[in-house]
Amino acid sequence: MRVVLGPMEGVLDHLMREILTNINDYDLCVTEFVRVSDQVLPDHVFHRLCPELKQGSQTKSGVPVHLQLLGQHAKWMAENAIKAAELGAKGIDINFGCPARLVNKHGGGAALLKEPNTIHEVVKACREAVPSHIPVTAKIRLGWDNPEDCFDVVDAIEQAGANELTIHARTKTGGYKASEIRWEYIDKIRQRTSMPLIANGEIWNFEDGQRCIETTGIDSLMVCRGAFNVPNLGNVVKHNAKPMPxxxxxxxxxxxxxxxxxxxxxxxxxxxxxxxxxxxxxxxxxxxxxxxxxxxxxxxxxxxxxxxxxxxxxxx
CATH class of the missing domain: 1.20.225.30 (Dihydrouridine synthase, C-terminal recognition domain)
Known part of the structure; x- marks a missing residue:
């Protein structure tokens, strides 16, 4: 099993990554997003959100850290992906799942789930811009309000050449409601794509992780909110450890x-x-x-x- 510590804007910063990777057997971390608009951002913006760039793009305990970008303009996303790679990022992740109202209002994050063509352009531009040994990945929700839309979005990302895809198994309008989780859609996606997938959403303990694997057919899981509820959740999910006292x-x-x-x-x-x-x-x-x-x-x-x-x- 592979367990990834996912990003949480304004909460899961580099200090928290340092602490949580020190006590958990995580395989990968993804940063909070770097917001891209219409310029190549200065080095300090990348270093502020991902100071691990200065230590080989990994935490002190050796867990690789991938840098996440958020934006809708293919040219500028590609230019900033190049900058991140030059600064030493081990991987570039693209955020198409953020449900924050302000982000969506400005056409970023989950708002792009309504525009598979734009998603394709952004991923393709970044994949072509970054050296082939650096993975370019993406994170999505199932759609804006209809989970059936996920298939077009996934196809757009796969055709663009992404190396891996994380799927939060809810729509944007589903928010973070437990009742809105649709793990079964990840299984449907798995049967249609050759891309490696990571399943995300409602994994709070070992049993949830096992049910997610059974439902989706995927043994790569991402945890986010639960990692704050139970600080050693990575080990709970991966090794059936007891929650930290x-x-x-x-x-x-x-x-x-x-x-x-x-x-x-x-x-x-x-x-x-x-x-x-x-x-x-x-x-x-x-x-x-x-x-x-x-x-x-x-x-x-x-x-x-x-x-x-x-x-x-x-x-x-």
Whole structure:
């Protein structure tokens, strides 16, 4: 089995990739998307979202990191794919699945599921621009509102020469509702394409992973939201490990809190650690009480102090 740590805009940053790949047997990571419009972006934009480019496009634990691009203009997507490759990206992933309203309003992400021809042009341009040894992959949903549209989209991507495709088994309008998951469509796609596929959506534990494999016929899985609910989800899904106990989660929160975040720490830490708590609370009842203690604080130091004091009480 292969398990991929997927991207989550504004949540799964390089620090989180570092922590989660250090404690899990992930096979691959994909970054948050680099938004491409009508220019070749400067180096610092790529390095900000993917500092792993400076260490061989992999995390410190050795897990390869592929850089994701989002945009609808084939020329500029190709030019930025070239830039990413020159900076050392081990793979280029193209986002056709983001359901965010602002992204879709500007014609990016899942909005392109209504335009298979544009998807074809973007993937083809990137594949032709990037050296052949660097994989060019894509991520999609099943369609905008009709899952039957997935077949035209997949065909467009395959004909464009993509090396692999990740399929989030919901439509854009299906959002993240569990009732909207349609793993069976991934099986139908598998029977129609020769492209390697990765299945994504509603994989929260080992049993979900096994049911997804059984339903789709695919043993490559991507986890995203669940990796925040259960920090060792990669090992849970891949090796049937037990979910990380709460005291180890608290230790991980402190490790995350003490990471050297340079200029980001004061700006983003409090929001991101609170976002993480919103996921942890779904798996660990204890997280709710700790979250109530930190939710009013805005400064990193105050939050870290509360978590450290909590850990001391937990150990006593």
């Amino acid at each position: 709460w005291d180890e989660v608290v230790e991980l929160l402190i490790v995350y809190s003490h990471y050297e975040m340079k200029g980001d720490k004061g700006l983003y830490y409090s929001n991101r650690v609170k976002q993480w708590f919103s996921y942890l609370r779904q798996q660990y009842p204890e997280a709710d009480a700790l979250f109530r203690e930190i939710r009013t604080f805005k400064k990193a130091d105050d939050i870290v102090r509360v978590i450290e004091q909590y850990q001391m009480k937990l150990a006593s």
